[in-house]
Amino acid sequence: MSNKWTEHSVPRQDNRVAVVTGANTGLGFETARVLAERGATVVLAVRDVEKGKQAATRIAEQVPGADLAVQRLDLTSLESVRTAAAELHATHPRIDLLVNNAGVMYPPRQSTRDGFELQFGVNHLGHFALTGLLLDQLLPVPGSRVVTVASVAHRVRADIHFDDLQWERSYNRIAAYGQSKLANLMFAYELQRRLASQGTTISVAAHPGMADTDLSRYVPAPVRLITPVIGPLITQKASMGALPTLRAATDPEVLGGQYYGPAGRREIKGHPRAVASSDLSHDETVQRRLWDVSEELTGVKFPI
Known part of the structure; x- marks a missing residue:
């Protein structure tokens, strides 16, 4: 496969429905912009509906005739996740693509409305619940995919701390982010194993490398101070950072259980290709335990 895969490599997405969180x-x-440009019906699943409408307007300005919808989805609330899933069942009974993209990084210690540590709750548990509640809309659809966005941070001080998943005893925001991103990967892999016998839907993971996005708002102050100087050297534009997700979502050659990221040194920048994740991320025993705990915490059982 060529390392020069670009947004122009995305095949036509006509008659496909894509739900993108944090769009x-x-x-x-x-991700939403390119999918719309290639003909998909794109649902922007966002916490702030007004900002979602503004984003849809910006996409429509760039893509005349784009088929867009905005869906309220607050991943800090399981009630909101259930409401969003119910509304999507009514408006889009068939879903071809679910992109679990939304996330938070390095915030001060906070809890979701259900009492989960914010990063674990939003990045992993919210998307776990959403996927489980929408999966019956994907399973009958040939070629459907679930793409979960992880991070190179799944290697950084990362483990699944089953003895303190919510960081109640002590909190390290970098380690907590690493746990949430490791959980994203483990979920993607375990989901693929459970989907394998279905023969229609696949689960794929992706990461953006180091991309210039709003996620950096909680980066420690010393790093923010030097970002204007080193940023251009170590980060890429959001449009490049979205390419691994887009490839995982649309490339006909993608296989379930693969992981896509930038092809450059240390996977920081570059065009997307299949990459490897940490040995720990492939630990099936931990994956299954995380799945069971996630079902218990969210109350969501998957229809597979």
Whole structure:
């Protein structure tokens, strides 16, 4: 496969319905924009509906005739996730593509409305629940995919801390982010194993490398100070960061269980290709345990 895969490599997506979480900004916006440009019906699933409408307007300005919808989805609330899933069942009974993109990174210790540590709750549990609630709309659709956006941070001080998943005893925002991104990968792999016998839907993971997005708002102050100087050297535009997600979502050669990221050194920048994740991310025993705990915490059982 060529390492020069670009947004122009995305095949036509006519008659396909794509749900993209966190689509009002950054990677999600760029993913939604390209999918719309290639003909998909795109649902922007966002916490702030007004910002979602503004994003849809910006896409429509670039893509005349784009078929767009905005769906309220607050991943900090399982009630909101259930409401969004119910509304999507009514408006889009068939879904071809679910992109679990939204996320938070390095915030001060906060909890979701259900009492989960914010990064684990939003990045992993919210998307776990959403996927489980929407999966029956994907399973009958040939070629349907679930794409979960992870991060190179799944290697950074990362483990699944089953003895303190919500960081109640002590909190390290970098390690907590690493746990949430490791959980994203483990979910993607375990989901693929459970989907394998279905023969229609596949689960794929992707990461953007180091992309210039709103996620950096909580980056420590010393790093923010030097970002104007080193940023151009170590980050890429959101439009490039979205390419691994787009390839995972649309390339006909993609296989279930693969992981896509930038082809450059340390997977920081570059065009997307299949990449490897940490040994720990492939630990099937931990994957299954995480799945069971996630079902218990969210109350969501998957129809597979």
